Amino acid sequence: MSRPLERGRELLRTANDTATETLHPLIVVCRGLRRLAAAGRQRWSATPRERRGPVVALGAVGALAVALVPYGPLAAVALLTAAAAWAGRDSATRETGPSEAERARLHAVYEALVPYFSVPDDPDPLYVHGGAPEAAFVAHAFDPAGRPERLELRYPPYYPDGEAASRERIEQVLRAKCGRGREYLFGWDEEANVLEMTVLPALPADIGAQPFVTSPGETVLGFTDHSSGVRRTLPVYGGEDGTEPRDEPPVVWRTGPRSTAPHLIALGRPGSGTTTLLRSVALQALRDGDVLVVDGGGTGEYAFLNGRPGVLSVECGLTGALAALEWAAHETERRLIAAQEAQGLGQPVPEDVRRPLWILLDRPAVLTQLAASEERHDPQDLLRVPLRHGRAAQVTVVVADQFETAESLSEAVRTLTPARVVLGAYSSEQVRAVLGAPPNTTPTPDFPPGRGYARLGPGPVHRLQVPATPDPADEEAPAFRREAVLALLPEPAPAASADR
Numbered sequence: 001m002s003r004p005l006e007r008g009r010e011l012l013r014t015a016n017d018t019a020t021e022t023l024h025p026l027i028v029v030c031r032g033l034r035r036l037a038a039a040g041r042q043r044w045s046a047t048p049r050e051r052r053g054p055v056v057a058l059g060a061v062g063a064l065a066v067a068l069v070p071y072g073p074l075a076a077v078a079l080l081t082a083a084a085a086w087a088g089r090d091s092a093t094r095e096t097g098p099s100e101a102e103r104a105r106l107h108a109v110y111e112a113l114v115p116y117f118s119v120p121d122d123p124d125p126l127y128v129h130g131g132a133p134e135a136a137f138v139a140h141a142f143d144p145a146g147r148p149e150r151l152e153l154r155y156p157p158y159y160p161d162g163e164a165a166s167r168e169r170i171e172q173v174l175r176a177k178c179g180r181g182r183e184y185l186f187g188w189d190e191e192a193n194v195l196e197m198t199v200l201p202a203l204p205a206d207i208g209a210q211p212f213v214t215s216p217g218e219t220v221l222g223f224t225d226h227s228s229g230v231r232r233t234l235p236v237y238g239g240e241d242g243t244e245p246r247d248e249p250p251v252v253w254r255t256g257p258r259s260t261a262p263h264l265i266a267l268g269r270p271g272s273g274t275t276t277l278l279r280s281v282a283l284q285a286l287r288d289g290d291v292l293v294v295d296g297g298g299t300g301e302y303a304f305l306n307g308r309p310g311v312l313s314v315e316c317g318l319t320g321a322l323a324a325l326e327w328a329a330h331e332t333e334r335r336l337i338a339a340q341e342a343q344g345l346g347q348p349v350p351e352d353v354r355r356p357l358w359i360l361l362d363r364p365a366v367l368t369q370l371a372a373s374e375e376r377h378d379p380q381d382l383l384r385v386p387l388r389h390g391r392a393a394q395v396t397v398v399v400a401d402q403f404e405t406a407e408s409l410s411e412a413v414r415t416l417t418p419a420r421v422v423l424g425a426y427s428s429e430q431v432r433a434v435l436g437a438p439p440n441t442t443p444t445p446d447f448p449p450g451r452g453y454a455r456l457g458p459g460p461v462h463r464l465q466v467p468a469t470p471d472p473a474d475e476e477a478p479a480f481r482r483e484a485v486l487a488l489l490p491e492p493a494p495a496a497s498a499d500r
């Protein structure tokens with residue numbers, strides 16, 4: 001390259017840089033004004049027609065007020081310039097907007113929605129083949145892989161958004177087009193005809209058994225996400241070795257006489273973590289109550305509870321289970337009678353009647369099968385009294401079984417356990433079959449153990465991660481987790497330890 005030409009280019013570049021630097025504030029303000037105008041246009045098109053009149057009236061009143069106030073117009077110009085300077089400040093992502101690939105992705109999502117969000121006689125269709133997604137998609141954000149992770153879209157008012165099947169159809173399309181294998185949260189704003197789709201981060205699975213800060217009558221089933229609407233948080237320790245302090249929103253189950261969901265059932269497939277949930281409940285129950293465990297699976301995963309204060313018995317066989325449950329049914333009746341007598345005499349309810357009694361049954365369906373083959377009494381029949389009358393007698397029943405064999409559960413177990421948990425990757429329909437309501441997020445195929453959904457009575461469905469609470473005898477579980485479980489056990493009574 002010749003020297004004069006090179007010098008000429010250098011001069012040009014310098015002049016350009018100087019001009020850009022000098023005019024920078026003006027460029028920023030202009031860019032900001034453009035962005036503010038674009039945002040305004042977008043908001044205006046997102047405002048339903050019936051709300052536009054009041055918005056215009058409000059704007060007019062505001063403009064009049066500014067015009068009448070001394071220095072009002074000057075202050076308004078200064079404010080607008082400041083807002084434009086803020087909105088126009090440099091930001092690589094805002095400047096560039098969605099990339100080509102991301103725009104193509106939005107187009108694909110938009111086109112896939114056209115058949116659902118359009119009718120032939122709509123004079124002003126929001127969704128039309130070859131149309132512009134910008135008009136319908138109010139906001140969007142992408143993850144580093146270029147997949148939409150947030151999408152706020154408008155849909156026509158005639159779409160039957162109140163019907164579960166109609167919602168499900170749209171949610172399925174969005175899941176398929178935005179990328180499967182992630183957990184999506186869908187928020188339908190029926191009044192504004194706006195659907196918001198958000199990709200949720202996986203729930204943390206690093207919280208283990210530990211002393212949870214709860215009141216008597218409260219049991220932590222697990223933890224959910226901060227966007228779940230659960231306002232309360234609990235201080236917990238998590239992290240790789242369980243020593244990192246933080247606050248997490250818990251799913252707290254309230255039991256006892258005023259509970260709206262006094263008994264619980266947890267269903268899942270093998271290995272989904274229902275036994276772990278029962279262990280976690282048992283450890284919390286032992287803080288101020290007595291626990292009776294019936295382990296239909298007979299795998300000995302509750303043996304570590306044997307001999308601890310508050311543990312009435314841990315039964316694995318049919319004979320032991322029948323005896324224990326028969327006792328529990330009589331105990332429920334005894335407590336009821338004692339409480340009524342005390343109340344009749346105007347005396348306080350005796351302490352032994354107020355002490356919570358927990359009946360934990362793991363895989364009762366197996367015992368029912370055994371009882372049928374041996375022509376013996378079905379142990380589930382003995383649960384009827386505790387399930388019906390347990391609430392007033394401080395008796396709480398928790399049942400865990402497999403989803404696939406749930407039809408072997410008795411009617412009493414199925415109908416009198418309004419607190420529900422389902423663990424494992426099940427479809428929305430399957431989750432709804434257990435909880436009575438569909439989850440508002442989509443289960444992913446790779447749920448880790450202890451991950452699922454909970455619903456307490458008529459309340460909302462919560463995502464749930466059960467605290468890791470391994471059997472202390474499980475050598476595959478990390479040592480610090482097993483030690484944490486042992487640390488929560490009540491110390492054996494001195495006399496009992498001397499006998500050993």
Ligand SMILES: Nc1ncnc2c1ncn2[C@@H]1O[C@H](COP(=O)(O)OP(=O)(O)OP(=O)(O)O)[C@@H](O)[C@H]1O
Binds near residue numbers: 277450466467
């Ligand atoms: N919340 C959890 N966090 C970490 N690991 C878990 C959790 N729940 C379960 N696990 C692990 O997953 C495995 C299976 O758990 P668990 O025995 O509780 O499942 P299950 O549903 O009772 O299955 P099964 O009926 O086959 O015993 C165990 O190794 C357990 O330690």
